Structures are given as structure tokens and as C-alpha cells.
Amino acid sequence: MSITAGIDVGSTYTKTVLLDADNKIVARHQLNTGFKLAEVAEKCFQACLAEARLTSDDIAYIIATGYGRHQVAFKDLIVTDITASARGCHLLFPETRTVLDVGGQTMKAIRLEPDGKVKSFRQNDKCAAGTGAFLEKTARYMGYETDDIGGLLDTSRDPAEISGVCAVFAESEVINQLSLGTPPADIMQGAIESLTTRAVQLMKRVKAEPGHTLIGGIMRFGTMSRAVDSRIKDDIQLPGGGEDRALPQFVTALGAAWLAHHRLRKLAGEGSTPTPAAA
């Protein structure tokens, strides 16, 4: 049975997914990206192989995606994270028509064709506003680590008003809120609400259609998906359904691995688009 790999070298985390021909995830692994992109991609891939008790010879095709995709030396192909995310969402939820992907440094809204192809997309500008970096900076100003964000958000009662979404100017807003005696949990939730506003604006710009799927590292905080859910008049789909909280972060790597099977079939002369099935 052929197994493919999708490697998503994101700005904050690098993710690898191994996928078999029945679209079952064989293994997945994640590492902090850091600044040695080629090295972390190799490490993440090897760790994933070790988890699955496989060797690189067992992998029939490798697609690299994410902002560091060009640095993956052992890839067969690169695809943009736009395409990989779209296909990953289509695999998990074939009815997906709009994808919101909030990662460490980027926020993207993607509109899909019924067959999972990208119809249009928008992404944030080069600044970190409206991304995971904004949340991380907000947490850090208050003395918390990234891993503390989830727990902090669960205790929020009255979200603070965070007007700005600039990661740099967030510091003055946080200091201002703290001086007013606002609890850190409410400031954090305020940052989430601010992020949500930006996400909704971005989705409007691609003329979002019903069938929303939310992915990206920020979605591991259930409060973010709930905030988006409350703003759009549509049932949102969250990979992992809130139980597998890390899955939203792996969807782009999953899409890349799925496209690798597509490519394998095409090279073998079968030429058919694989049919989505439960991953």
C-alpha cells in the first residue's frame, strides 16, 4: 500500500502527515520551525517515520508546502499552502466552500469549487496583525507562554475591548487594560475577538459561501472557533470536532499528502482525482 507524506513548513510550526491510499493518517508529527528550515523539515519527517515504524523508502511521494516549502530538499513537488489547505479541507469535509486558516504569521480566507479546487483567496498583508503572533505577543506582554493561552481563555468572563490589531501596538493596549485592572483572561479573550473581526472581514473579501471549515494553529483554542461561529450565520466545521484539538493544525500537511496520492495516480496513468473519504 503506497504511503505519501505532506510536509507543511509553517512560520511557527512544521507539520508532517503520512497518509495511506485509503486516506487514513498513518502518523503525524509537529516541531517548532525555528530558523533552520531544511533541518527541521528533515527532523519532522524522520520523527513521523519513526512513529509509524517506516523508513523513507516506504514513502512513495513527498509534497512540501508552507512558507518554507522550497527548503525541503527531499521533496518530489511543492504546492502552495493555499492549494494544500483547500484540498485538506475538501478531504475532511467535501461540502467545504470557504476555508479560514489562521496560522502563526498568516491569516487566509479561501473559497473553494465543489471539487476542492481554489476559486479565490485572500491573505493578510506582511504584518503579523490578525495572526497567531498577535495572540502570542499579547500573552507574552502579560507574562504568559503560548501554551498558557488555552487555559487562560477558558476563564474569561467579560472580554476586554482590544481596538487595535497591530502586534506591535498591542503592547500599549495590554498595558492600558492591565492598568484598568482588567484580568489577563479577559484581555486575551479581547484579543481573540479582535482577531475574529479581522477574520470575518477577510472572509467577506472572498465572498464566503456557506460550508465554512476552520483550520490553523489558532483553532486549537476552542474559543476562537466559537467566536467565529457566533459571527457567521453558518455551522462551522472544525477538523477533529474539538476533541482532536491539534488536527486543525495538520490539515495543510494532510492536503499535501492527499495531493501526493493524486499525483501518484496521475503518474501511473490513472489520471483520476481521488475521492474524499474519512481521514
Next chain:
Amino acid sequence: MSQNLFDSWRDQPLEEVLYQCRELYENTDFPTVRAWRDRGGKVLGHFQVYFPEEIVHAAGILPVKLRGGNIQPDKADSRFGSYLCSIIKTSLELALSDKIELDAFVTHPICDAARNLGAIWGRNYDYPCEILYLPQNPNSAASAEYLRGEYDRLQRMVERVAGAEINDEALRHSMAVFNRNRALMRELYEIKRQSPEKIAAEDAYALVALAGILPREEHNELLAYVLPMIRESAAKQEDRIRIVFEGAFCEQPPFDMVRSIGRSAYVVDDDFMIGLRWILSDVPRGRDPLRDLALSYIEDSSYSPVQHDLRKRKEEMLVRRVRAANADAVIVTAAKMCEPGLEEQVAYIHGLEREGIPFFVSEFEENQSSFSDLELQLETFMENLLFA
């Protein structure tokens, strides 16, 4: 002390050789040209596209291909309108800012801007600034004789600059040097077509472009040294789209643009610096060298939007190039404000559509510095082909 102008690649491994070539290509101070002059050598600068460098070489003068550069045309801006292409301005800027010092300059009437460049250049310098009129109609029976006359006129001008006559033996020797050079470049392109994973697009580009700023004997040595190493290199063959890049016959795309394209596609053929590769096979070395050169230009040459030969319809030549390289798609591009290039895009697009060859249309400017949008668009185009 070595008499060579560019030695840092010698005895080096492939990666270092290519690094040195990229560095030299991107150096807008043109150290090899400067070193040649410092040693008392004379330099003739010629503007794009094709120029019979053999005639200059035979006089012991260094022919330098002026291809603009990634510099701000601060002084040249005052000599040209803003509606003109960049290469016209940056080529003159290289001279006005003393980055390149010449003893003669030759341009061609490939477009209005290039035709006027000779007169504008000449107002700034005392040395000869000429226009070489390549035949507008190569299909005429008289064109070979006409071109031989033009080459003869050029030869006399070169002799005045050199202060010595050029004899036929010297010309034939230069033709042998250039024949060898073109054969080596053909070998490089054969590698690109057969095993594009072995040489990055920007490295192949730099290797060819250096011919324009080195004595051709040195360039021959460089290629003869590096080609076997490229052939032997063990690079993983990726499942990339194979593309032909069309639109770099005059103004050259920024080096980083070539690099960006080469990161996601295999550039299996192109028209980068096509003037250096214009003659397709060896120029015969018969009794009349100038006539041999003229005949090769007319009968045995490549194509570009600035040569109008009914036997070589550009869109058909492009399709032929695509087929010969077994390419999947074409990037049809043109420099901003380039009239011949933009006009020819229409014919190229119709030709490709007729043949069902996918293509991606874009524009560039040599001083452009951001390619992330282009890269994203190009990758999306290729993904549409890969996952159709």
C-alpha cells in the same frame, strides 16, 4: 601573475564555481571589464540583441554585451522619457556612472529607443558611437551581400579604434573561438533539456551571461571545466512542471526572478541572452569570413521579436522550442515598456492556444525586487496543470 580576468573559479568544486559566477554576474562594477582596461586593453560595448563579436575579438578588443543592470539610472533619467524601457536607461547609466568605460559603442535599430541610443550616447562621449543596421528583410536575395557590407563598415570602424588592421586569418581564428563557445553553450542547454535538475535556472543563466563580460577564451575554459561537473552532479529529480521562458531577448529579467521561477519549475529552455547564442551551429570558416558571418546570421540563427524573417514565424519557432524541450508550459513575458516584446506576446499567445500549450503571461522590469506575488501566481498556474 595570471593574465586571466576571472580566476576565482579555478580548481573549485561545482557549488563554489557557480557561486563565483553568480557573484560576478551580479556585480554592477564589472570588475573583469575594468581589469581589462587597467591592463591597457580596449573595450567595445554593444547593445542587445545580436552583435558579430568575432570582428571585435579579431582586433584584440574586448566586446562587452551591454545588458543594463540592477542600478538606479540617476543620470540617464535626464536623457530619456519615463515611458521608455529600463534597459535603455541603465545601459547608458553604466557608462555615465563610470561603471563601464568604453572605447566604442554600437547599437542596433531593434526599436525606436535602441536606435536613438546611439545618438544620445554619442553626445556624451568622443569615441565612435555607431548603429549597426542588420538587414530588416533577411528574406531578400540581396540581404547577405548587404550585411557583408555592414560588417565591412563595422570592421573599418573597429580597426580605427584598435589602431591596426584585422586580417582574415585573425577573423577565422576568432570565429573558431566563438564556434567553440556556442558549442559549449549548446551543451549546457542540452543538459537543461535532458536533466534540468542538475543545474539551477539562475546558474545556467549566469554561466551564459558571463560570456558578455569575459574574453571568450576564458569563458570557453570556464564552460569546459564546469560542464562535466554539472553532468556528473547528483541532484534529485523532482516532479516539476517543465517550462520554456520566452521574453528575455533584450532586457533581462532580474536574477531573483529567474531564481524564483526556477524554485518551482524546471526552466528547460529560454531566450535569456539569446544574442550570445544567436548563431545555431558553427560558422563556416571559408575564404570570406565576413560573408560567412553574414550568411550565418541570415540562414542559421535563432529568433526574437526584433528580427522579422518570414521563414521563422516567431510563434511557430516558440512552439518548436517547446516541443524540442519536451516542455509542459510556457512563461510568456516581456519587459515593461518594451514595444517589440509586448507586441509579439499576442502572436505567441495565439500560437500556443492553437497548439493547446498552457502558458502564463507576465511582465517584468530589471529593477523589480519583489517576486512573491509572481511566485504565488506561477505556482497556482502550475498546480492547475499538475492537479487538473
